Amino acid sequence: MANQILLEICCYYCTEMDDIFSRLLSLTSCITRRVIEFIEDLVLRDVIRLLRDSEINSCCKQPAIGTCTGFLDRDAIYLEDLSLINSGSEIVYRNYSRGVHFVFKGLTLPISFFEFAWRAAIETWRCIGYHKGCVHARLQSIVSRVLRTLNGSSDDIGWLQASPEMAPVEDGSARFLELLQETRNGVHKLPDSFVYLLIPGLFSNHGPLYFVSTKRFFSKMGLACHIAKIHSEASVEHNAWELKQYIEELYWGSGKRVMLLGHSKGGVDAAAALSIYSQELRDKVAGLALVQSPYGGTPIASDILREGQVADKETRRIMEFLICKLIKGDIRALEDLTYEKRKEFIRKHKLPDNIPLISFHSEASVAPGVLATMSHIAHAELPWLPRILNEDADDDAIFAARKVPVIVPVSAAMAITALHLQLRYGEKSDGLVTCRDAEVPGSVVVKPDKKLDHSWMVYSSWKKEPTEPDACEMCEALLTMLVELGKRASK
Structure with missing residues (x-):
């Protein structure tokens, strides 16, 4: 198809015509017609593929006689050796030498629009589902942060006394x-x-x-x-x-x-x-x-530096500015007093x-x-x-x-x-x-x-x-x- 279009374009350019506007108009019409025919052929191929799939599925459900073959012409679709006759509850397939001539000329544009609308609807639904999942995950993250902030150090205070391996006082x-x-x-x-x-x-x-x-x-x-x-x-x-x-x-x-x-x-x-x-x-x-x-740690340090709570990154930046920039210290001095760090250190060093x-x-x-x-x-x-x-x-x-x-x-x-x-x-x-x-x-x-x-x-x-x-x-x-x-x- 592409070679044919190029050949015709060259022919048009090589032909000597007196009116250049007429030549441009003819060239434009030719290109437009070829593009439309190319799109129609693509759509018709999708349609024949859908028809063959549906007919093959029907043949698998009922006893079939004959075979189904076909070829695609530029202006029409020929389905060879296929005839469908519905007699009551029985479907009978008969072979023909030439087939049935279905002309889809003029229907390709509505079909393409229908396919485009269907795909657009599917993509819109997928997009809505994706954003719905994102919003749901975001809400879950916010709720988790709020609950983590409200819970604070409730589960960590006094963890040393709750550990069975710790010696009594x-x-x-x-x-x-x-x-x-x-x-x-x-x-x-x-x-x-x-x-x-x-x-x-x-x-x-x-x-x-x-x-x-x-x-x-x-x-x-x-x-x-x-x-x-x-x-x-x-x-x-x-x-x-x-x-x-x-x-x-x-x-x-x-x-x-x-x-x-x-x-x-x-x-x-x-x-x-x-x-x-x-x-x-x-x-x-x-x-x-x-x-x-x-x-064993302190809730003050843990509540300030706990990750996963509301405004945890902002709070950490503030503490890093106060400790590291203002008083020239090390943020680990405060981190080492959190429950998480104390648990890790005590279990490692007795x-x-x-x-x-x-x-x-x-x-x-x-x-x-x-x-x-x-x-x-x-x-x-x-x-x-x-x-x-x-x-x-x-x-x-x-x-x-x-x-x-x-x-x-x-x-x-x-x-x-x-x-x-x-x-x-x-x-x-x-x-x-x-x-x-x-x-x-x-x-x-x-x-x-x-x-x-x-x-x-x-x-x-x-x-x-x-x-x-x-x-x-x-x-x-x-x-x-x-x-x-x-x-x-x-x-």
Whole structure:
């Protein structure tokens, strides 16, 4: 067909005609006629194929006489040797020498339009079904995200206590209160045969006086006390390596074993160091006290970074900006405190059995009066202040001289988050860590009878109560109790 069209086009061009407009009109008519005939032939072939299929199906159902053959002409369709006669319930096929002449000339255009409409309807239905499936999947995704957001950490809080392979805990609150009372009465039992290492928690690099008062309190008693200089916004495994180096340095420098006291993420970092490097630190560490540490995880970190909840990507970008860009930290420092990461780490790294452990957790007050309280002091660094102290002043004094107190409503913030956790999950917490998640399996648990928020142990109070113990005395009581546990275990 294509060769024939080209041949006729060439003939038309080769013919000499006087009127060029007549030649163009004739050429256009020829091309149009050939294109229409080509389309008609395509449609007629589809029609004859459909007719043959239907007739073959009918022949398969009834006894048939004769055969069905045919050929396609340009202007008509000939079905050879086929005749259909319907007599009652019996269908009889007879052979003819020439066949029946069906002329579909003039009907091809309506048939093509009908076929086009049928295919368009099918494609429209398929398109509607596809978009309906997309909308359904989208709705399911939204519902799943909403349910995941509403459920939050309900299934994860206290997972350590629910694990059958976890060792039971021992309540040591009564003995702790006895030691705390003795400390307040001036009875100090901490021996100088250990080096005491205080490990700060998350964002401690931005609170330069973190644990400073406790260190000074121990130093006045003649005890070797240090604050671990680690990057608090680094990952748990990174800080575990740093602490391992720090502990070995203290041990080889003094010849004394090290007592560890970690607050918040500092306790998690210290426990990770003992878990990962248990062989290297087995004879160098005498005990570990975890103070308000999210050893099992914290719902605050999990609710912020949980994937599959509403606005999870936007929330993560905000936290990455705050932690990575603003304070130059590592987002893994917060990720490592989620339930998912803590489950993965604890199942992979077990704490050694030969090291005494204490878990200290408290409950923040959610009284209405606390919400309006500015009870804690943070410190802002002013490095441009002149050095007003003499050359003999120690570094802590020089460092403190360049700080100015800034009153921060920490208690109010902790009270709000504690109230949120209590209303949403029904869990008691210090504002950041629930009481159940702070209990380390196999440890001695200390639960004070006083309402203490998460930051009480490390920052000075705006209004001190002379009749109430402070953070330094509580840390001393905890370490004294840790020494007793070590002596009991060695017997």
